[in-house]
Amino acid sequence: MPVYVYEIIQPDDSPGPTFELVQRISDKPLTVHPDTGEAIRRVLQPPFIGGAWSDGSMSHRMKDDKKLGQQGFTKYVKAGDGIYEKRCGKGPDIISKDSKVSGSQFGHLD
Numbered sequence: 001m002p003v004y005v006y007e008i009i010q011p012d013d014s015p016g017p018t019f020e021l022v023q024r025i026s027d028k029p030l031t032v033h034p035d036t037g038e039a040i041r042r043v044l045q046p047p048f049i050g051g052a053w054s055d056g057s058m059s060h061r062m063k064d065d066k067k068l069g070q071q072g073f074t075k076y077v078k079a080g081d082g083i084y085e086k087r088c089g090k091g092p093d094i095i096s097k098d099s100k101v102s103g104s105q106f107g108h109l110d
Contacts, residue, residue, distance in 0.1 A: 006030060009039040018043060 001022050008016035021030070029042040065088040068075050074089025082097030095101055 001025075004029075005043045005045050006033075006040045007043050008033060009041055015043075 001024055003020050003022050005018055005020055007018045010016045021034075023030075030040055032038065033040050065075055069088030072089070074091050075087045076084035076091075076095060077087055079085040079094075084095045086093050086095075092101060
């Protein structure tokens with residue numbers, strides 16, 4: 001069953017504190033708080049879409065250097081002021097603000 005977010009309606013019609021409530025999809029939205037009797041309204045929420053492209057999944061994948069390299073990405077990590085060290089992928093081991101890097105060093109044409 002889905003979890004719905006409700007907010008208490010303040011006397012000036014402004015949004016108040018919110019709470020969550022598990023309801024069936026077929027249930028009508030509540031208009032009064034089940035415990036206090038205060039006026040409430042259901043708050044629309046964006047849907048949660050999980051899977052391979054969700055923020056949590058991508059965050060986990062971006063931390064795994066081996067997987068990034070296998071997928072064809074090159075990852076550099078800042079090692080100092082203007083200095084980056086390669087963690088995976090193609091390209092020079094170190095990039096510095098003082099040295100020029102060309103596309104051919106990454107397997108691409110300039």
